[in-house]
Amino acid sequence: MKTKDIETERLILRSMTLDDADFAAKLWGDPENGKYLADAPYKNGDELRKIIYDIDEWEDEYPFIAVCKNTGEPVATCCLGTEGPKGHWGFGYTVKKELWGKGLATEMVKALINFAYSFGVRNFYCTVAKENKASCRVMEKCGLKIKETQTFKKRGTDMEFKSNIYTMNME
Numbered sequence: 001m002k003t004k005d006i007e008t009e010r011l012i013l014r015s016m017t018l019d020d021a022d023f024a025a026k027l028w029g030d031p032e033n034g035k036y037l038a039d040a041p042y043k044n045g046d047e048l049r050k051i052i053y054d055i056d057e058w059e060d061e062y063p064f065i066a067v068c069k070n071t072g073e074p075v076a077t078c079c080l081g082t083e084g085p086k087g088h089w090g091f092g093y094t095v096k097k098e099l100w101g102k103g104l105a106t107e108m109v110k111a112l113i114n115f116a117y118s119f120g121v122r123n124f125y126c127t128v129a130k131e132n133k134a135s136c137r138v139m140e141k142c143g144l145k146i147k148e149t150q151t152f153k154k155r156g157t158d159m160e161f162k163s164n165i166y167t168m169n170m171e
Contacts (some may be wrong), residue, residue, distance in 0.1 A: 002056045008111045011104065013078060016055060016063040019126055021045035023074045024067065025092050036129040037094070040156035059080045062115075065109055075108070078108045080116055084125030084165075089116050091126060101132065107167075117170060124168040129154055129161040139166040 006013040016024065022045030028034045029041035033077040044099045055063065061081030064076050074077060076095040078139045083090030092114045095104050113124065129152075144166035 001058050001060075003062055003115075006111050006115050007069075008107045010069055011066045011075070011107060011111075012069055013064040013066050013108065013111060015075070016052070016065050017051065018049050018055065018076070020065045020077075021048040021052065022078050024048060025080065027096065030097065033094050033097055036132045036135070037092070038127075038155055040139075040154060049147050062082060064108075066104070068128060073076075076104055076108060078112060080112045083127075084167075085123075088123040088125035089121045090124060105135070105138045106141050109138055111167075113142060113170075122170045124166075124170075126166045127163045128166060129163050131161065136164060139164075142168075144168045 004013045005015075009069050010155035025042040025045045025048045029043075034041050042051075043045070043104060052063075061079060061152055063079040064077065066076035066078060067074050076093060076099070077087060080089060080091045082088070091109060093108050116124070126144060127150070128139055130136070130149070145168065146164045147167040148165045150161050150165055152162050152163050
Protein backbone atom coordinates (compact mmCIF):
# COMPACT_ATOMS: atom_id res chain seq x y z
CA MET A 1 0.00 0.00 0.00
CA LYS A 2 1.36 3.41 -0.88
CA THR A 3 1.90 5.73 2.07
CA LYS A 4 3.71 8.90 3.05
CA ASP A 5 7.46 8.76 3.58
CA ILE A 6 8.81 7.82 7.00
CA GLU A 7 11.86 9.77 8.09
CA THR A 8 14.46 8.46 10.55
CA GLU A 9 17.75 9.93 11.70
CA ARG A 10 19.65 8.70 8.63
CA LEU A 11 17.03 7.29 6.27
CA ILE A 12 13.88 8.02 4.37
CA LEU A 13 11.58 5.03 3.99
CA ARG A 14 9.47 5.54 0.90
CA SER A 15 6.85 3.30 -0.65
CA MET A 16 8.34 0.79 -3.05
CA THR A 17 7.47 1.27 -6.72
CA LEU A 18 7.88 -0.88 -9.80
CA ASP A 19 11.00 1.15 -10.59
CA ASP A 20 12.60 -0.27 -7.42
CA ALA A 21 12.30 -3.89 -8.55
CA ASP A 22 15.83 -4.06 -9.97
CA PHE A 23 17.39 -2.82 -6.71
CA ALA A 24 15.22 -5.10 -4.54
CA ALA A 25 15.75 -8.21 -6.69
CA LYS A 26 19.51 -7.68 -6.65
CA LEU A 27 19.60 -7.10 -2.88
CA TRP A 28 17.34 -10.07 -2.07
CA GLY A 29 19.14 -12.26 -4.61
CA ASP A 30 22.52 -11.84 -2.96
CA PRO A 31 23.29 -15.24 -1.40
CA GLU A 32 24.30 -13.79 1.99
CA ASN A 33 21.67 -11.07 2.14
CA GLY A 34 18.83 -13.30 1.00
CA LYS A 35 19.85 -16.41 2.94
CA TYR A 36 17.19 -16.10 5.65
CA LEU A 37 14.42 -14.49 3.60
CA ALA A 38 11.24 -16.55 3.31
CA ASP A 39 11.10 -16.17 -0.48
CA ALA A 40 13.53 -17.72 -2.92
CA PRO A 41 15.55 -15.13 -4.87
CA TYR A 42 14.05 -13.51 -7.94
CA LYS A 43 16.00 -13.93 -11.16
CA ASN A 44 15.87 -10.20 -11.88
CA GLY A 45 13.80 -7.06 -11.54
CA ASP A 46 11.47 -8.06 -14.37
CA GLU A 47 10.47 -11.26 -12.54
CA LEU A 48 9.79 -9.27 -9.38
CA ARG A 49 7.83 -6.60 -11.29
CA LYS A 50 5.43 -9.34 -12.50
CA ILE A 51 4.70 -10.22 -8.87
CA ILE A 52 4.35 -6.66 -7.54
CA TYR A 53 2.56 -5.18 -10.56
CA ASP A 54 -0.35 -4.10 -8.33
CA ILE A 55 1.77 -3.00 -5.36
CA ASP A 56 -0.08 0.31 -4.91
CA GLU A 57 -3.31 -1.60 -4.30
CA TRP A 58 -2.05 -3.92 -1.54
CA GLU A 59 -4.16 -3.47 1.57
CA ASP A 60 -2.31 -5.40 4.26
CA GLU A 61 1.33 -4.81 3.38
CA TYR A 62 3.56 -1.76 3.22
CA PRO A 63 6.80 -2.38 1.28
CA PHE A 64 9.46 0.33 1.52
CA ILE A 65 12.80 1.26 0.01
CA ALA A 66 15.16 2.91 2.48
CA VAL A 67 17.27 5.66 0.97
CA CYS A 68 20.15 7.47 2.62
CA LYS A 69 19.15 11.03 3.54
CA ASN A 70 22.57 12.38 2.59
CA THR A 71 22.92 10.77 -0.82
CA GLY A 72 19.44 9.63 -1.89
CA GLU A 73 20.97 6.22 -2.64
CA PRO A 74 18.82 3.15 -1.91
CA VAL A 75 20.50 1.17 0.86
CA ALA A 76 17.85 -1.24 2.16
CA THR A 77 14.34 -2.60 1.88
CA CYS A 78 11.80 -3.15 4.61
CA CYS A 79 8.15 -4.03 4.87
CA LEU A 80 5.32 -4.15 7.34
CA GLY A 81 2.34 -6.47 6.98
CA THR A 82 -0.06 -8.85 8.62
CA GLU A 83 1.63 -11.94 10.02
CA GLY A 84 0.91 -14.69 12.51
CA PRO A 85 -2.28 -14.73 14.56
CA LYS A 86 -5.19 -12.48 13.60
CA GLY A 87 -4.54 -8.85 14.52
CA HIS A 88 -0.75 -9.23 14.51
CA TRP A 89 1.67 -7.51 12.16
CA GLY A 90 5.26 -8.35 11.32
CA PHE A 91 8.12 -6.79 9.46
CA GLY A 92 11.13 -7.72 7.43
CA TYR A 93 14.20 -5.95 6.15
CA THR A 94 17.42 -6.28 4.19
CA VAL A 95 20.39 -3.95 4.23
CA LYS A 96 23.24 -3.74 1.74
CA LYS A 97 26.09 -5.92 3.03
CA GLU A 98 28.59 -3.07 3.12
CA LEU A 99 26.31 -1.31 5.63
CA TRP A 100 25.74 -4.25 7.99
CA GLY A 101 26.51 -3.57 11.65
CA LYS A 102 25.75 0.16 11.49
CA GLY A 103 22.33 0.04 13.18
CA LEU A 104 20.26 0.68 10.04
CA ALA A 105 18.06 -2.40 10.56
CA THR A 106 17.27 -1.33 14.13
CA GLU A 107 16.51 2.21 12.92
CA MET A 108 14.13 0.88 10.25
CA VAL A 109 12.35 -1.54 12.60
CA LYS A 110 11.77 1.13 15.23
CA ALA A 111 10.32 3.38 12.52
CA LEU A 112 8.05 0.57 11.26
CA ILE A 113 6.80 -0.12 14.80
CA ASN A 114 6.01 3.58 15.31
CA PHE A 115 4.31 3.77 11.91
CA ALA A 116 2.17 0.70 12.64
CA TYR A 117 1.30 2.03 16.09
CA SER A 118 0.10 5.29 14.49
CA PHE A 119 -2.68 3.43 12.67
CA GLY A 120 -3.69 1.17 15.54
CA VAL A 121 -1.42 -1.87 15.40
CA ARG A 122 -0.58 -3.06 18.91
CA ASN A 123 0.52 -6.67 18.39
CA PHE A 124 3.68 -7.70 16.55
CA TYR A 125 4.76 -11.18 15.46
CA CYS A 126 8.04 -11.83 13.64
CA THR A 127 9.77 -15.02 12.55
CA VAL A 128 13.58 -14.89 12.58
CA ALA A 129 15.98 -17.73 11.76
CA LYS A 130 17.88 -18.65 14.94
CA GLU A 131 21.14 -18.67 12.94
CA ASN A 132 20.55 -15.04 11.98
CA LYS A 133 22.11 -13.66 15.15
CA ALA A 134 22.18 -10.05 13.91
CA SER A 135 18.41 -10.02 13.24
CA CYS A 136 17.75 -11.70 16.58
CA ARG A 137 19.64 -8.81 18.23
CA VAL A 138 17.59 -6.27 16.24
CA MET A 139 14.36 -7.82 17.55
CA GLU A 140 15.61 -7.60 21.13
CA LYS A 141 16.85 -4.01 20.73
CA CYS A 142 13.38 -3.07 19.48
CA GLY A 143 11.60 -4.63 22.46
CA LEU A 144 10.37 -7.91 20.99
CA LYS A 145 10.73 -11.10 23.04
CA ILE A 146 10.98 -14.75 22.04
CA LYS A 147 7.60 -16.41 22.49
CA GLU A 148 8.42 -19.82 20.99
CA THR A 149 10.61 -21.62 18.50
CA GLN A 150 9.47 -23.22 15.26
CA THR A 151 10.83 -23.84 11.79
CA PHE A 152 10.15 -22.18 8.48
CA LYS A 153 10.80 -23.37 4.97
CA LYS A 154 12.13 -21.00 2.33
CA ARG A 155 9.44 -20.90 -0.39
CA GLY A 156 10.34 -22.74 -3.56
CA THR A 157 13.28 -24.57 -1.93
CA ASP A 158 14.04 -27.46 0.39
CA MET A 159 15.81 -25.14 2.83
CA GLU A 160 14.38 -25.15 6.34
CA PHE A 161 15.46 -22.99 9.27
CA LYS A 162 14.90 -23.27 13.00
CA SER A 163 13.38 -19.96 14.00
CA ASN A 164 12.49 -17.79 16.93
CA ILE A 165 9.02 -16.27 17.02
CA TYR A 166 9.36 -12.78 18.46
CA THR A 167 6.28 -10.95 19.76
CA MET A 168 5.43 -7.64 21.34
CA ASN A 169 2.14 -6.28 22.65
CA MET A 170 1.87 -2.50 23.05
CA GLU A 171 -1.63 -2.28 24.58
